Amino acid sequence: xxxxxxxxxHKITKRGQNVTFRCDPISEHNRLYWYRQTxxxxxxxxxxxxxxxxxxxxxxxxxxxxxxxxKGSFSTLEIQRTExxxxxxxxxxxxxxxxxxxxxxxxxxxxxxxx
Amino acid sequence: AQKVTxxxxxxxxxxxxxxxxxxxxxxxxxxxxxxxxxQPPSGELVFLIRRNSFDEQNEISGxxxxxxxxxxxxxxxxxxxxxxxxxxxxxxxxxxxxxxxYKYIFGTxxxxxxxx
Numbered sequence: 001x002x003x004x005x006x007x008x009x010h011k012i013t014k015r016g017q018n019v020t021f022r023c024d025p026i027s028e029h030n031r032l033y034w035y036r037q038t039x040x041x042x043x044x045x046x047x048x049x050x051x052x053x054x055x056x057x058x059x060x061x062x063x064x065x066x067x068x069x070x071k072g073s074f075s076t077l078e079i080q081r082t083e084x085x086x087x088x089x090x091x092x093x094x095x096x097x098x099x100x101x102x103x104x105x106x107x108x109x110x111x112x113x114x115x
Numbered sequence: 116a117q118k119v120t121x122x123x124x125x126x127x128x129x130x131x132x133x134x135x136x137x138x139x140x141x142x143x144x145x146x147x148x149x150x151x152x153x154q155p156p157s158g159e160l161v162f163l164i165r166r167n168s169f170d171e172q173n174e175i176s177g178x179x180x181x182x183x184x185x186x187x188x189x190x191x192x193x194x195x196x197x198x199x200x201x202x203x204x205x206x207x208x209x210x211x212x213x214x215x216x217y218k219y220i221f222g223t224x225x226x227x228x229x230x231x
Contacts, residue, residue: 033218042119042206042221043160056216089158095217102148102210102217106160 002026004107006092012113013082020078021110025094032075033104034067035091036060043091049075050097082114117142119209121222128197129230136192136225138207144168146212149183149190150219154204166190197229 005024013019025032030051035043046065048056051072061067064082069075079086089111093104118141128134140149151163164174166183174181178195194201204226208219 031217033216035219040223042121042208042223043219044221045218048216048218050216056214056218091160093160103150103162103165104217104219105162106152108157108159111158 004092004094004105006107006110008110009108010111012115015084015114016081018078018080019082019112020076021090023075023077023092023107024073025075025092026105028096029094029105030072030097031095032069033093033095034075034077035093037089037091037109084114087112087114117209117211117220119207119220119222121207121225123225124223125226125228127228127230130199131196133193133195134197134227136205136227138190138192138222140188140190140207140209142209142211144211144213148210148212148217150208150210151181151192152206152208154206154224156203160206199229199231202227202229
């Protein structure tokens with residue numbers, strides 16, 4: 001079991017550019033979450049997938065953000081027309097879909113810096 | 116509304132001291148889960164413990180112990196005989212069953228510095 005992986009680990013981009021992040025959850029984990037963490041704060045929920053279905057999006061997820069999870073495996077988070085306020089750590093987590101276990105397992109995150 | 120408060124922004128202790136990290140939560144749900152995670156300098160959140168709202172038994176795991184009190188909506192975390200490797204940011208999180216998604220609501224974290 002290799003854990004949750006995220007790619008890239010770091011991304012520096014210029015304001016106005018588009019960026020895409022990838023998350024590979026633990027295999028057979030049906031639930032997948034994206035969070036955003038800014039400096040000195042706790043992670044904030046962005047969106048949730050149950051298999052390939054995106055079931056909840058936070059109001060933090062503006063129209064410039066889109067997430068997908070084709071075939072219920074890996075997920076991508078795209079930010080269009082990046083702004084300096086998008087600079088943050090983007091965390092992905094996965095969880096098995098069974099009632100005995102609700103803890104989420106987090107990846108190492110993608111740190112985005114918008115210049 | 117749901118909320119998690121970690122009032123201690125930063126705590127510094129000398130190695131071998133005991134330290135307690137406070138967590139207070141707010142929820143209207145009767146069924147919920149509480150969690151503690153450790154975030155070392157590497158950045159990856161490491162799961163420490165899960166507790167459901169119906170289980171108020173305290174738990175001990177090695178040098179770690181947790182005290183859950185529904186009456187005061189608190190879920191505090193104690194490290195006994197702290198070590199330098201315990202230095203990290205610790206987050207408390209709440210997950211409500213009625214959300215259906217079990218998404219987490221995190222506190223702002225407590226940075227623990229253990230000095231040698």
